[in-house]
Amino acid sequence: MIAIYPGSFDPITLGHLDIIQRGAKLFEWVIVAVLRNPNKTPLFTVEKRIEQIRQSVKHLPNVEVDSFDGLTVNYAQMRQAEVLLRGLRAISDFEVELQMAHTNNTLSTQIETVFLATSNEYSFLSSSVVKEIARFGGSVNHLVPPHVALDIYQCYAQNYQVTNPNKTEAVPSLKNSPTESPL
Numbered sequence: 077m078i079a080i081y082p083g084s085f086d087p088i089t090l091g092h093l094d095i096i097q098r099g100a101k102l103f104e105w106v107i108v109a110v111l112r113n114p115n116k117t118p119l120f121t122v123e124k125r126i127e128q129i130r131q132s133v134k135h136l137p138n139v140e141v142d143s144f145d146g147l148t149v150n151y152a153q154m155r156q157a158e159v160l161l162r163g164l165r166a167i168s169d170f171e172v173e174l175q176m177a178h179t180n181n182t183l184s185t186q187i188e189t190v191f192l193a194t195s196n197e198y199s200f201l202s203s204s205v206v207k208e209i210a211r212f213g214g215s216v217n218h219l220v221p222p223h224v225a226l227d228i229y230q231c232y233a234q235n236y237q238v239t240n241p242n243k244t245e246a247v248p249s250l251k252n253s254p255t256e257s258p259l
Contacts, residue, residue, distance in 0.1 A: 079159040091198030112145040
């Protein structure tokens with residue numbers, strides 16, 4: 077059975093990877109599908125996100141990375157998938173995801189949505205949180221894969237000075253302290 081795990085993955089987090097790894101145990105094939113959303117201004121291009129995800133999942137032989145635009149159910153039908161895989165962090169996620177699952181079901185009754193509860197250590201984690209922490213010079217090393225952390229630090233390098241760019245444990249330090257509190 078083929079499962080599609082759709083999302084923007086801007087950037088991919090350890091929480092996303094947790095869902096991908098667990099999904100890879102449940103399904104024969106998992107396609108991580110990066111949505112091209114013209115209404116958002118992402119930190120990374122779709123191509124960069126695909127590269128980051130591929131590097132992160134290269135140890136999983138039954139995981140593929142692709143991109144799409146348009147309706148997720150149309151993409152799933154094109155890929156002959158029977159399942160949409162979604163992660164849930166909190167009650168608020170459930171409400172949004174359930175509405176989306178019901179909507180998708182009106183578009184195709186052949187595709188089921190399967191929800192996986194996020195592991196406890198990632199229940200707070202989102203791409204938006206990662207970007208906000210990085211924007212204010214905080215370390216994101218414990219939230220994303222090392223190669224993604226480096227990419228993030230490079231994106232924000234014009235605002236922060238990295239103490240040691242060759243080590244992923246380096247935390248960018250602020251050139252100027254922020255005027256507002258992060259998070």
